[in-house]
Amino acid sequence: MSSSASHPLRHTALDAVHRSLGATMTDFAGWDMPLRYGSEREEHLAVRTKAGLFDLSHMGEITVTGPQAAALLDHALVGNIGAVRAGRARYTMICQADGGILDDLIVYRLAETEYLVVANASNAQVVLDALTERAAGFDAEVRDDRDAYALLAVQGPESPGILAALTDADLSGLKYYAGLPGTVAGVPALIARTGYTGEDGFELFVKPEHAVELWRALTEAGEAAGLVPCGLSCRDTLRLEAGMPLYGNELTAQLTPFDAGLGRVVKFEKEGDFVGREALAAAAERAASKPPRVLVGLVAEGRRVPRAGYPVVADGAVIGEVTSGAPSPTLGKPIAMAYVDAAHAAPGTEGVGVDIRGTHEPYEIVTLPFYKRRK
Incomplete structure (x- = not known):
């Protein structure tokens, strides 16, 4: 199936492998995945109890290099990227001038003047364009490396x-959110x-x-x-159980990081100005006084599965909206994430449906x- 006549689906380097394994394929952000x-369910439980192998080559890799690479990223993103040591990674976001989230990202500092920015597949072009535009005046280069990497997890x-x-690399010394070159x-x-996924694991960036x-x-x-190949469907239920936000569901351009309960990623203390700073400072103030809505978890008492966009109700009034919902293989019942009015957000609040x-x-x-997970 093609996303349109003019834009055929992109295929990862593992496409033939997936087909030989009888995978059910789907169009995801223009990629056949x-x-x-x-x-x-079995793929999900394998990751929770043993191991799963994923092809994530649809993710968008962007390399930022040059003497002012750190300064550019500090200006373009909300995090304090200059403070990340070589060999470490940081979860962060790129926001619009009005504070709305363009994407959530992982940034790896590969060397003193080299960074790898990993964007969501659906936002890779948007992030690339924004970084390119924001690079004006900085001695740094932004390079589209989407075709330079395959990504296996x-x-x-x-x-x-x-x-x-399979490796001589010191995995026991490799902390969470760290990355090192190896074989x-x-x-x-x-x-x-x-x-x-909410589990321990590794992501391996290699040439296609x-x-x-x-x-x-x-x-x-x-x-x-007990390792099994795993598709995007169980990746979604795994991240949902782990309470991890998905762009387009829990994160959108209409929300700031503070609206999403992720204000901690915004580092006002870093040097220099950054895109969205004023709007985010105002959003931080609003969130501190009275958050409009709060992201919560919902666990079903029955068997029916809530889906994104379904209204959350209490006392006959709509108090929020489901952002992600699915049957939870681990809990054995349907679960959802939803934004609800702060007055109804406390765990155990009665009468919510x-x-x-x-x-x-x-x-x-x-x-x-x-x-x-138990550590």
């Missing part, structure tokens, strides 16, 4: 053991201890021509540990995340 290989409690069998199964890779041999080596090394096609289904408000 595996949704699932067999049972979404191994996630789950067995992932350190599986990866250790995995003979393939040069940036090995990052990051992920979007090495993707297939790396996938095969990981599959072989993980066989005895979701309007599912005209029926008010009872839901319990809980603190996010729904699931937290």
